[in-house]
Amino acid sequence: MTVAAVAAAGLTVSAAACAGDEGDVDGEGGGDAVINMQIGEVRSLIPGGSGESEGYRIIKNVYDGLVYYDIDSGEPQNLVAEEITSSDNQTWTIKIKDGLTFHNGEPVNADAFIRSWDRTAYAPNVLPLNYFFGTFEGYAEMNPDPLPEDQWADPEVPEYAPVEVTHLSGVTAIDDLTLEVKLTAPFIGFPTMLGYEAFYPVAEECLADVEACERKPIGNGPFMFEEEYDIQNGGSMVTWADYPGEKKPQIDGVDWHVYLEGNDCWADFQTGDIDICSPSAADYESAMNNEELNERVIQQPDPSILMLAFPLYDEQYQDVRLRRAISMAIDREGVRNVVGPERFTPLDEWVPESILGGGTNSCGQYCTHDPEAAQALLAEAGGWPEGERLRIWVNDSADNLDIFRAIGDSISESLGIEYELVPMEWTEFLTARENHQLDGPFRSGWGPDYNLNENYLEPIYGGGAATNDQGWENAEYDAKIAEAGAAASLDEAVALYAEAEMILAEDMPSVPVFGQNYNFFYTDRLDNVQVHPIYAGPRGDCELRDVVITE
Amino acid sequence: MGRYVIRRLLQALLTLGIVLFLLHYLMALSVQVRGNPALLFFGGDRTPDPAMLAQVERLYGLDNPCYERTGDPCLAPFVDRLQNFVRGDLGTTLNGNRDVAELLSIYIPNTLRLFAFSVITLVAVSMVLGTWAARHRGRFIDHTVRGTTILADSIPVFLILLTYVYIVAVPLTRWARDIWGTESFMGQVFRPSYNPDYPWTTIIVPGIIVGTVGLATMTRLIRAAQLENLGSDFVRTAKAKGLKPLRITVVHVIRNSMIPIITGIGFLFAFMLSGAVLTEGVMGIPGMGRMIFQAVQRQEGNLVIVGLTVSAFVVVVVSLVVDLLYAALDPRIRYE
Helix, strand or coil: CHHHHHHHHHHHHHHCCCCCCCCCCCCCCCCCCEEEEEECCCCCCCCCCCCCHHHHHHHHHHCCCCEEECCCCCCEEECCEEEEEECCCCEEEEEECCCCECCCCCECCHHHHHHHHHHHHCHHHCCCCHHHHCCECCHHHHCCCCCCHHHCCCCCCCCCCCCCCCCCCCEEEEECCEEEEEECCCCCCHHHHCCCHHHCCCCHHHHHCHHHHHHCCCCCCCEEECCCCECCCEEEEEECCCCCCCCCCCCCEEEEEECCCCCCCHHHHHCCCCCEECCCHHHHHHHHHCCCHHHCEEEEEEEEEEEEECCCCCHHHCCHHHHHHHHHCCCHHHHHHHHCCCCEEECCCCCCCCCCCCCCCCCHHHHCCCHHHHHHHHHHCCCCCCCCCEEEEEECCHHHHHHHHHHHHHHHHHHCCCEEEEEECHHHHHHHHHCCCCCCCEEEEECCCCCCHHHHCHHHHCCCCCCCCCCCCCHHHHHHHHHHHCCCCHHHHHHHHHHHHHHHHHHCCEEEEEEEEEEEEECCCEECCCCCCCCCCCCCCCCCCCCEECC | CHHHHHHHHHHHHHHHHHHHHHHHHHHHHHHHHHCCHHHHHHCCCCCCCHHHHHHHHHHCCCCCHHHHCCCCCCHHHHHHHHHHHHCCCCCECCCCCCEHHHHHHHHHHHHHHHHHHHHHHHHHHHHHHHHHHHHCCCCHHHHHHHHHHHHHHHCCHHHHHHHHHHHHHHHHHHHHHHHHCCCCHHHHHCCCCCCCCCCCHHHHHHHHHHHCCCHHHHHHHHHHHHHHHHCCHHHHHHHHHCCCHHHHHHHHHHHHCHHHHHHHHHHHHHHHHHHHHHHHHHCCCCCHHHHHHHHHHCCCHHHHHHHHHHHHHHHHHHHHHHHHHHHHHCCCCCCC
16 A cells, blocks of 8 residues: 555645745744755765765855855855966866864864865775766776786676775875875866865864764864754754854854655745745746745756767667657657746757856757658658657656656657657666666756866766767767867867867767756745855755845 | 463564565565666766775675576575674665664654554544444444544545645644744644654644544444443443443443454554555654655665564564453453
């Protein structure tokens, strides 16, 4: 009974309309100027260990990184860093501002960063953000390849030599406040990466007792925990009175209220217990129709994108004209109207507009719905095999099925071919996708790690045909990516990455379908609510360094 | 009596052993068929470095080659697991590397509080209604009670929950807060979701909702048991002695009707666990039911095994206690 009932419950949740008007929502949660925020499950509160949106929402406020991303342009601006320079984009010198400390009084110096980076890069620590150090010199020694196959005890289980290197050799402290980082190849976007959690400093006391530090992080940012944070019950963050940064928060603290999977903050938002919340698709309409509420909504593009990728390792999908035909067969507007017009925007590029270097419209006509042209292209490519179905592979969350059914219907209608949706459980889907076992187009989604178009290009399509999910490889593309990494300025690099995106567009290993949108409502006690264009929690978030409580 | 308890405890151990093995085998099959859960550690969208993947597999004991052979019962990892359990090491979760024993220490009290309120609701409401119906047998009240309880029972618990959370709770909370203020008991008790700052207050309503599971069964059980006793010789004797009706009901009828009621609570307990999965899920209570459901979804094999073993353990213990209570309630029952 339980599983079926829960599934039914899920459906009813999304179908239930919310009742009640929004007349007197006043946040009455905690003390004075304390904001009540929803949060999901946090994986870790120590830099390098989270790698998901929720942990990062806390970490980015408890810690100050070398750079912070400007709310308007998204470009990195120095925060803890005084200066980040390089003459060849490969050896970088980072100067740290003088006099900064952690909450416990320890200095924020070169060692604080080295300590943190070594911990994350060290393979036996198995931290989720380990891969961020893949471009550093010395990473290979800390993350060795398996031993030769003939030395394995069991032929199916790879074995490794013990890892003795505990320090990234590419990172050295020139003096107390100067770091030198050597990369294995030039990468102009390096300073852009540095605002991300993986590169935050860590205090010595934190690593001395990692478990205690997970519960009560020791940061160097504007907020701190006085009591322990609990993954199930949340916790309270207060403003650090001695914060040396230029921009001190306007609020006294933050109460984090936990909503784990499947739980929705909307009802609590209506009672005033939560200050910022994103309604589910079903509640969205009644919220927008409420005159008082719709004045307090933030709608802006979320940099997460949704794509339909092709298995280029499959015979049938070799012809680019077929791939283009399928893309042109998708009525993105129509599909959007079916699955919730406010949640998505049709996408005709591989890097969304909100990202540095995005908004190229690189897909152009091939991402425009044109059934006749699509049929013509399909005919040129040799037509669709008689009686065969187009199999679209997705992982089976309820929303995905709805979205891809609408996409499939659209393709089917435009091209006159039958399709079949093959839902798979998440891990099964991941394994099959990675091992190149799919025989049709499949779902591919991406959210950025940092604000640079490179992040939408290299991690998804790089690495060669054997490595990436699409099985795509193009020497020209790889050369362009390398060239961009070695560019003299960031502007130049962004332009070169955009050129790489055009090469990608020519080959179309995947088709862009939708960009996503944030729809965050906030209570009337808040002012100056800003949502970060790159990093925002999907279910309601704002910049805690900027928000003001009016009441 | 002592020998009976020992025999039952040994049986319980055997049952738990079988449950553990079945769970382990099913989880092993799941890994063999569905794919490697270690990939989840990396979030899913990226291809992890093989060295990192191997590290994670080793960390969670997924590196045994038996996980590659579909149908292999993976006996070696099973023995390892048992040894760890005996040592008191319940392992960690795949996502977040959290200590399972620590998780249980958070989840179990929440579920216990939920169950406390639901058992109180179930017993109190069904006792009153059942007794009332029995005393007015065949008349309007009897039919009304039967009709209402069956109606309450036939509405699925998730519907009651969703109606409450999405339609009733918000206006009710706002109304109560206007009158009594936010921090008051009334200002908190109707909240649409659980709040750890008010661990008792905000669990009352969900507890009452879970308590409606099996209300009709229980009421009718009580009614039938009491009718049987009402017609018995000792009640007729008591009436003939001129005892007051209240004393007859409480001392002679209710006590003697307890056996079927205790049995009923025993098996409704297992039933309520399924109600707890839904209630804890919808109202955001970090409890055992929700933990097991999410663990299944996320392929947290270890968490599933530990969680279900705990619930199997509870069911075994409750049924043992029920059997022992029989002897306490009815002097005619002896265990040899």
